[in-house]
Amino acid sequence: MSYTKSSDTLKIKPSEAAKDIYKIALANRELSENSRKLAPEIIEKLTDYELFRMALPKHLGGIEDNPVETLKTYETLASAETSVAWIVWNNHLACTFGKFLNKTSINEIYKNKTDIYANSTRPEGFAKIVPDGYMVSGRWTLVSGCELADWFVLRCLVTGGDLPTNLGPGAKLKLMYVPKKFVKIIDTWNVGGLRGTGSHDIEIEEAFVQESYAVDFESTVENNTAYNRLPIGAINASGCAAMSLGLLKGAIDELTKMCLDRVTPGKNPDLRDRLTVQTVLAKANSALAANRAQLHSSVSTLWEESVNENIYTDVQLADVWAASCEAATAARFLISEIYAVAGTSSLYTKFRIERIHRDVHAVLQHGIIQPHWMNQAGMAYVGLKPTAAMFRI
Known part of the structure; x- marks a missing residue:
């Protein structure tokens, strides 16, 4: 890849950059869908804003700050087009693994800021x-x-x-x-x-x-920063959950838009007059806010512990795993409800709900967000030692 960074993309928080990319992702949804890869215009913007590099050290384009910033980024991108958020999230993991390289190797492999x-x-x-x-x-x-x-x-x-x-x-x-x-x-x-x-x-x-x-996961971490001390598994799970919440936000936005666009004169009730539509939108907005707050709070706790060079307790880790699983599961359930109350419109690809419904079920097939992680979190809450290796890594 060989893109030239424009001056207006410099020193912008990833979550703010995601808002700029939102419209571009929407405009290129069909091109990304049909080609089965992100459209070139999306790649160019993601590269310009260095969103593929968020987990790297600052000198290589990373953020080295509270990872809630990455969650906000994934959510915004997923609310436009999930595949965009998914590729950014995958790059975060690929760059996270760079912490196990020695200083020479990480600078060699990640030196080109246009690489993906x-x-x-x-x-x-x-x-x-x-x-x-x-x-x-x-x-x-x-x-x-x-x-x-x-x-x-x-x-x-x-x-x-x-x-x-x-x-x-x-x-x-x-x-x-x-x-x-x-x-x-x-x-x-x-x-x-x-x-x-x-x-x-x-x-x-x-x-x-x-x-x-x-x-490997036992390799020495030479650059012992707060960001590099974050647990790989729990942070990865929280990113998957953030994408699920972004999908829910997209479904809420689409159903709300459909309601406002379909206001007609006369006595026949419109879409917005249906009790089922009103109820699901109220439930979805409330669940989105609650799950987002819990997810961000639990991840922020890990960040503060990492900044202070403290060892995470199993309960603190469990809070992130549980918040991640619950957020993703709640998002899938409510998106399915939105899909149902939107009626036959949900069947048509011109409405975003159709793809959102497909995507959320695909997102929740990932191993990092499966139900057994909730079981692992529950073990910590009752004083047992969680057994999954990735629970603490």
Whole structure:
């Protein structure tokens, strides 16, 4: 990618930049949908505002501030077009993994501010130990934004010596940084929800990855900042929840607009006169505000603890996991209600509710927002130790 940053995009908060991108995302919805990847105009703006780089150190374009700022960004983008928020959210995770690189490697991989990143935490590849590094091969599924990416962060099973060749006890996993020249994209993303994310399969055949470009969750974090101390799993879950709330906001906005546009003279009741419509809009607005407040509050608590270099309690982490799961689930339920009360209009692609309904069900298929995380949070609340590895990482 080679875009020139304009002066009016400098030093704007990500959440404010998202408001600027909102109309562009809306205007390019059909192009992103039909091409199954984000439209070039959207990519250009996201790159200009460095929204692909929010998790990086400041000198590389990151924010290094309260991550609630990222949640506001995802929500606004998702309220326009979910695929835009999804790719930004995925880049946040790919850039988060950069904290495990040494200072030289992170500056090498993330030096180009127009680069875009993709990742897969599914351990579907193999990394054979060779002199000075690894030989990586494999096929990864559901790699969002792969056609846009310049770098890929891919989880692999490390093999060689006495290491097991299958996942299970004793298996060693690492994240490998691989440039796009080694990646073959396999066209598999024929879907409805999140169609614009271009989450195709990818394949690699024997790409050499140097030792310093291979990391894991136990790798040393040289740049020990408050942002780098944030828990990866809980913050990632909160981002998924924020997108779900953005979808709910989009559905509320669309149904409200439909009500205001369909005011007709005469005695026949309009859409806005239906009790079901009035009720669901009241419920949805209330739930949106409540879930947003709880999500932001729980994430802000983690941020304050990180700033003060404190260790998070399981209950503090549970608050984020629980708020994330509840926000996402509530959003899906209310969007389905909005879809129902809007009547036959919900069937037509010209109304945003149709795609929002598809997208929210796709968003909630992600593993980071599944019901078992609510169970893990509940364990912490009753004094038990949550068992999922990603609960604390």
